[in-house]
Amino acid sequence: MAKKILLVEPDYYTRFPPLGLLKLATYFRNQSFKIELVRGCKKPSFIPDEIYVTSLFTYAWKPVHEAVKFYKRLFPKSKVILGGIYASLLPDHAAKSGADVIYQGIFEEADTCVPAWDLVPEWDGSIIFTSRGCIRNCPFCAVPKIEGKLREIIPSIKPYVYPKHTKIIFWDNNILAAKNWRNIFNELEELNKWVDFNQGLDARLINEEVARKLARLKLKYVRLAYDNKAQRKKLKKAIDHLAEAGIRKRSIIVYTLYNFHDDPEDFKERVTELLNWGVTSYPMRYEPLTSLKKNSYISKKWTREELEMVAKARRVLGYAxxxxxxxxxxxxxxxxxxxxxxxxxxxxxxxxxxxxKCARWAGGLDWREVVCLSK
Structure with missing residues (x-):
């Protein structure tokens, strides 16, 4: 009898479908296992042999624990495996959920599987990793801890683009640092679908060639980052290259880190520079990788009042x-x-x-709500 696998996405806010679970679905289907994907705490159509629960950021741990406890009560004889970002960064805390296994890191056997997009037919966008890891070692980033050094995992994106999808979304952490980036860009131009380098592009690696190739793609936004003033010169040069190649400056979104090693004046100066350069600043409040409560951390150089001023300005002066x-x-x-x-x-x-409601820069809605608004 075929093994029965239940895949669980806890009921937390997320802008995207559970890519890891969708890859696991294909991995288990290839072994002729029966699979079912559920969201939150819902009774499936069968008694599973194994239950795989995913997780996102550490501060979204409560729905994860709720899901694990629910399925442990419902199926006490089934093995529960908890993985994902939270489980990888805080394995000891994740173990308190009662899961039988805490899986840390990437499930390598399934990482190159084509996601089972048929399980989320309402979603429009092929999410792809062509590489894992990064050449940088930013202290605020979880990538070095979970994925390690940069390595290419697929040579071509064509087998990973779902025919019904109109968009291709990259989750590479530093795609421009990969040796095969030119081949990937050439395929994108050939496929002629909308492209989103969702994790951003490394401005330090954007030269005239990169800018010209980006300008030939169907891009709504180009995402960069301004984490500290040391990046100023190379960031400005990257923006100039993009503009010269024909990319509209206002469509360049620059994630602007604050509440880290900076102070309010430093942050204000970086935002002001970006606005004067004609690009969009998207403030990114630093959150420790192991934080259990969102927006609770206040760095030594900031006060709660100052952080609240930024939050209010984003709501009142900003857009999305x-x-x-x-x-x-x-x-x-x-x-x-x-x-x-x-x-x-x-x-x-x-x-x-x-x-x-139609803003897509950072997204204020769970992806299912966005789908509903689009109808």
Whole structure:
């Protein structure tokens, strides 16, 4: 009798379907196992032999524990395996869920499997890793701990693009550092689908050739990062290359780290620079990799009040959490003598008809809600 496998995505907020579970679905199907994918705590159609529960960020641990406990009660004889980001970063804490096995890292045997997209027919976007790891070792990033050094895992994306999908979404952590990036870009141009380098591109690796190749792709946004002032010169050069290649500056989104080693004035200066360069700043609040509560960490150089000022400004002045280079914003930040002048504000009346529901820069909705809005 074929083994029965239950794949569980806990009921936490997420902008994307559970890629790891979808790869496991294909991996187990290839062994003629019976599989079922569920979200949250729901009774499946069979009694499983094994239950695989995934996890996301460490601060989203509660729904994970709830799922593990639910299925352990429902199927006490079934083996429960807990994996994912949270399980990899905090294995001891994850073990308190009651799972039989805590799986750390990537399930290598399934990593190159084509995801079972038929299990989420409402989703539109082939999510692909062409490489794992990164050449950098940023202290705020989980990639070095979970994936290690950069390595290429697939030579071509064509077998991984689901025919019904109109978009291709890359989760590579540093695709431009991979040796086969040119081949991947050539395939993208040939496939002629919308492309999203969702984890961002390393501005330090963007030259004239890269910019020209990017300009030939169907891109809505180009995502870069401004983590500290040491990156300023190379970031500005990358933006200039992209603009010269024909990429609209406002479509360049620059993740702007704060609440890390910076202080409010440093952050204000970086945001102001980005706005004056004509690109969009997307503030990214630092969260420790092992945080169990979101937005609870306050660095030594910040105060709770200052962090709340940034959060409010993002809601009132920004759009979908970002600061686009609107003329008014550019003037406000440029004229401000300090952080407090830049981020102090009066609540304006929201213009009638203005809505963030279609914004896709960072996404304020679970992907299922986004699908509903799109219908």
């Amino acid at each position: 959490g970002a600061f686009p280079p609107y003329e008014g914003l550019v003037k406000k930040f440029s004229k401000a003598k300090n952080f407090y002048e830049a981020f102090s504000l009066r609540e304006p009346k929201r213009k009638k008809g203005r809505s963030n």
